[in-house]
Amino acid sequence: MASPPIPIQSSGRRRGSAARRESRDFHDTIFDTVSLLGTSYLSTAPIAQEILARDLAELEDDEQHERDEECRSDDEEDVEPPIDVGSLPVGHLVSRPGGVAYGTLRPIIASEMQGSPIVCETDVVESRAAERSLLRDNHLLPPKHPRSPDDPLWKKMYRRLFSTKVPVSDKAFEETPLLQEYPLPPSPTISEEINQWERAVAQNMLKTTWQREAQTITKYSRSLIVTFLLHYSVTVTSVFTVGRIGRLELGAVSLATMTANITCYAPVQGLSTCLDTLCAQAFGSGHKKLVGLQLQRMTYLLWLLLLPIATLWWFSGGVLHRIIPDPDTAALAGMYLRVLILGTPGVAAFESGKRFVQAQGLFHATTFVLLIGAPLNVLANWFFVWRMGWGFTGAASAVVFTQNLLPFLLFLYVRFIQGMECWNGLSRHAFSNWGPMIRLALPGMIMVEAQYFAFEVLTLAASQFGSAHLAAQSVLVTVTSTTFNIPFPLSIAASTRVANLIGAKLSDAARTSAKVALCCGIVVGLFNMTLLSSLRFKIPYLFTKDEEVAAIVSKVLPICAVLQLVDALAAISHGLLRGIGRQGIGGFTNLFSYYLIALPISFSTGWALGWQLQGLWFGVAIGLAVVSTVELWYLHQADWEHAVQEAENRLRSDEACHQSQRRESK
Structure with missing residues (x-):
């Protein structure tokens, strides 16, 4: 059974030493939770602990605390036998996926500030x-x-x-x-x-087989693949629809989406990554109502951030006209962004809401939401674009409809199915304690923004070649991003499995699982490569009827097909690095390869050699080949037994840290 939350003593208003006692109680709670979780360990981020400790100290006057006291008094009347810690089931092999980040043109590598694997x-x-x-x-x-x-x-x-x-x-x-x-x-x-x-x-008696690992990774990844593809279908449907309108509109959607990603979606997704730590720690420490408080605070922060973003988007037509040579494309992109302003509150709410349910282990919640939202998005595109006759603005209106529908459906799931135990209603405390949260969120935003910009700058470069190349770029980005939504969830599954095996001190089994994951990545990469190669003359006409655009896409698709294999290997290898606690290696390798290898080669081949769009994608393929080579080499040289020892050291370090804090508080 899951351990019950440890009660917090509260009476009246507390200041000074009483607040310090509250903070000490919180740290005691974390320490006791760590003791119960075996090889699991909590993040040692002092900022996260500071945020949660402050929230606990500020909530003593709330009526909820009085109700909690009454509930605890009732519980004390029915005294339960003490929990035998030694008899509790351990949580070595919890199938909790980590690093879930989706819903954009290209899923983003997870932030290093992930919450600990809280066990329920x-x-x-x-x-x-x-x-x-x-x-x-x-x-x-x-x-x-x-x-x-x-x-x-x-x-x-x-x-x-x-x-x-x-x-x-x-x-x-x-x-x-x-x-x-x-x-x-x-x-x-x-x-x-x-x-x-x-x-x-x-006694090092436990081994595993490739059959077991293939079965486990498939089980972990299948629902994630469905979720990723369903969420990305919102973008695919929009591109499909606009491509039927015309070449100019297709290019404008690509330019508008690039601008939206860099200026809004990347900051929103990056800032919300701090909830992976805050919500997970609040839930794991037994203070479940704080999970809802973190959700409210982050949502309000993101909504406040949307004010300058909305202003920028409203005048984006003139800004884009100064960057790209085609004024008509810039004007249409600006019009598209003006409509998208209405969907940004839903984007922010859904990004925070995803982490709210994930902290409770409800990873299927977003899948259920998307099973309803994705078909409705297709229906909305047909209704607004064709039935209502709104054309280009109708496609943007369908995106806005879906962006606001998804958080509403997630709210209905939490309200009527599961997740309400972490919601305590709207709270005035959500408007305080923002400083530490922002400090915790900024590194995640910077990492996500850097990864977005490296890919989205190619769209800006493609616009310099003309409207046909920009429209072709929209098709290529959509196709390659769709195929990437298969190996990326697979990498999350591999990361989860390897991390669990490392935490369970099974280094040999972790190596076997890593080899199986890489083989799965090769199979997926070869499948995607074969698909794009064999259908290179068919795929363009799924998006557009323009012969010039289709010819450009057909010419570049062979490069994109080769890219599939190295892209899949790069995704899997980075997932394995996350599993052994070396995500920093993968993150810096990606940034180095994108900015110092991929982009310079893309610009050189695109302009100096005159390859244009083929040159841009050739540089990306070379960069991803470098990423996969470096990360695979590191995995081959890695000491997996040392990774096991480091996991144990992190646990002991956390325990020593909390013991020291308890002594200082006394």
Whole structure:
């Protein structure tokens, strides 16, 4: 069972030493939670702890605290037996995806400031099931379906190919009486299973197979792939629709989207990454109402940020006219952005809302929302563009409709299905304590903005070649971003699995999982490459009827097809680096390759050699090849046992930090 939140003592108004006691209680809560989570560990970001401690100190006068006191008094009347920490199920193999960032032209590499893997009751159940399966695979627990030496040949061959069990020789199996090899009874208790797990880890007895890892990574990634593709379908549908209107409109959408990404979507997504830390820590420490408070505070901050952005978009037509040579394209892009202003509040609310539900482990919430929102987006495009006859502005209106619909659907999910336990209503405290939150959010915004700009600058460069090339760029970006929404969720699944295995001190299993993930990335990359190569003359006409634009797209698609393989490998390798705690290596490698290799080569081949759009994409392909090569080399040279030791050191460091803070408070 999940550990209950540790109560906070509160009575009347507290100042001075009382506030310090409140902060000490908060740190004690974190320390006790860490003790219960085994190999899980909380982020040591002092700013995050400062924010949560301040919030706890400010909330003592709220009526909710009085209700909490009444509830705790009622609970104390029905005294429960003390929790035996040693008997609690551990959470070594929690299937909690990390680094979820989607909804834009190209998913962004996760920020390093991720919240710790907070374990709830559902996670514990899943973790115990995963540990039990791994013990069965290693013949340390009785199998669910005992096999017989008299099985037919076809069954043995099928088992040899697809069974997740660690292979043992048939002779050894036949000579061993059934269940006699197992050190536990046929139906061991949870405590016996936990003890067996700890002994197996200590003796380095646990191995895994490629079948097990392929099965696990597929399970982790399938729902993420659906979610990513559904969310990106909002953009794809808009490009499809506008492409049917005309070349000029297609290019304008590309230019407007580039501007929106750099000036709005990147800052919003980057700033909201701090909720990955704040909401996760608030939820994990047992103060669930603070999760809703962080949601409100970030949403208000983002809405305030939208005021200067809206002003910029309103006058964007004139600004873009000074940058690109075609005045008609700039005017249409400016018109598109003016309409998009109405959708920015929904974008900000949905980015914060995603983290609100993810902190509670409700990762399927956004999938359910998009299963409804994506079809309605298609319907909205048809209605506004064709039925109402609004044309180009109708496509922008459909985007606005969907952007505001998604947070509303997410609100309905939280209100009527799951997630309300972390909502305490609107609070005046959401308008305070912004300084530390902004300091925590700025690094994430800078990293996301840098990654956006490296790709979006290519759209700006394509506009210099004329409206046909800009329209072709819109098609190419849409196609490559759609295909990237397959390996990127796969990289998140690989990162999750490797991080879990590292946290469980199973370095050999983590290496096996990494190899399987890379093989999956190669398969996906080859599939995407084959798809784009074989359909290079068909894909352009899905977006446009303009022959010149279609010819340009067909000419560049072979380069984009080759890019698919290195792009998939780069995504998987960066996910593996996140899994072993080396995301900084991947982040800096990406930025180095984008700005010092990809963009210079793109500009050189695009203008100096006269390759134009082919040259721009050639530079991107070379840059991503460098990224994948460097990261794969680092993974090959990495000391995975050292990664396990570092994970343990982080846990001990957190414990020592909290103990020191407790002593200083006293």
